[in-house]
Amino acid sequence: MATFATSDQLLVIIDPAARQADGESVRIAKDVLSAGATAKVCLPEGPEEFARALGRRGSRRPVVIGDDRALVRAVTLLHRRRELAGCALAMVPVGDTALAQSLGVPGGTVAAARAVLDGAERRLDLLVDDSDGVVLGALGIPPAPVRGVAAEPVAVPAGRPWLRTTYRSLVRTLAPRPTRLSAVPSPGPARLRVEVDGETVVDLDQPVEAVSVTPRTGGVASVEVRPLSVGAEATPVLASGRTVTxxxxxxxxxxxxxxxxxxxxxxxxxxxxxxxxxxxxGR
Incomplete structure (x- = not known):
């Protein structure tokens, strides 16, 4: 029987949304990880069980199989427990994973699972707000319109696949229709004061269309403020610093x-x- 070092002891946490979205990709990821390391697999049914599994990881290296929300949830939990600095996370993306891929996680299931086994830890900067929230990728003000609300998954009793169509028909009949992007009004201009490292970049007398903040390397965030455009397109105001208010x-x-x-x-x-x-x- 093969033996593995402590670093090869994995805690594989499979987010319930990933199991619902793409069970085949989840199965492939689990098989690849289990073949290359000693893996304990957890199937939490909700956020509380997800948090409990992560908190009981011991010396095992946590691997999240899921979407961007699952990754953010894991980072937030570890940050609030003050355990983030000493815990190397890994991820196999399933679902909406644009954030994870922007951070360097491979988009393919097999490639991502192999990166978990053969890759290297990379230290990344983090934005932390004054309410203990975290931002991994990007911050936007005002928020972009939401594309829609996903329906809750419908459980189908084991051994009765003929019920699937009936349940789906009931859900379509009883559930409200998701809100589409075109039905959500775009946010209008805002009056904001934006300060970077204590210096005012834009004040309340200048309406702005958008503000974006992105953590970069070296402990610095890049800030872009787009003033309200009247006639010709306004030139964005750019700044960088360690604190943004x-x-x-x-x-x-x-x-x-x-x-x-x-x-x-x-x-x-x-x-x-x-x-x-x-x-x-190498990344």
Whole structure:
């Protein structure tokens, strides 16, 4: 029987949304990981069980099989427990994973699983706000319209596949139709004061169309403010720094895959090299 080093002891947490979205990819990922390491597989049914499994990982290296929300959830949990710095996360993306891929995680199931086994830990910067929220990829103000609301998964009793069509018909009949992108009004211009490292970049007297903040390497975030365009397109205002404060009247913001607010003031601070993600060697 093959033996594995401590680093090869994996805790594979399969997010329930991934099992619902693409069971075949989940199965392939689990097979590849189990073939290359000693893997304990957890199948949480919701956020509480997800948090419990991650908290009981012991010396095992956690691997999340799921979408961007699952990755953000894992980072947030570890951050709030003050365990993020000493825990190297790994991920096999299943579902909506644009964020994970922007961070360097391979998009293919097999390639991502092999990167978990053969890759290297990479330290990444993190944005942390004054309510202990985290941003891995990008922050947007105001948030972009939501494309739609996914229906809750419908359980089908084992051994009775003929019920699937009946359940789906009931769901279509009883559930409200998802809101489409075209039905959600785009947010209008906002009056915000944006400060970077204590210096005012734009003040409340200048309406803005959008503000974006992205953590970069070296403990610095890049900030782009797009003033309201009247006639010719306005030139974006660019800045960079370690702290970004936004003040305004009840504004909302999108942090990675989630919308938060309304708030009147929020400060984000860059934490350099705050977390580790296992990526293909050489990236």
């Amino acid at each position: 936004v003040v305004g009247a009840d504004f909302r913001y999108r942090a990675d895959a989630a919308v938060s607010g309304p708030v009147r003031r929020r400060t984000w601070t860059v934490r350099e090299g705050a977390w580790s993600l296992t990526l293909p060697a």
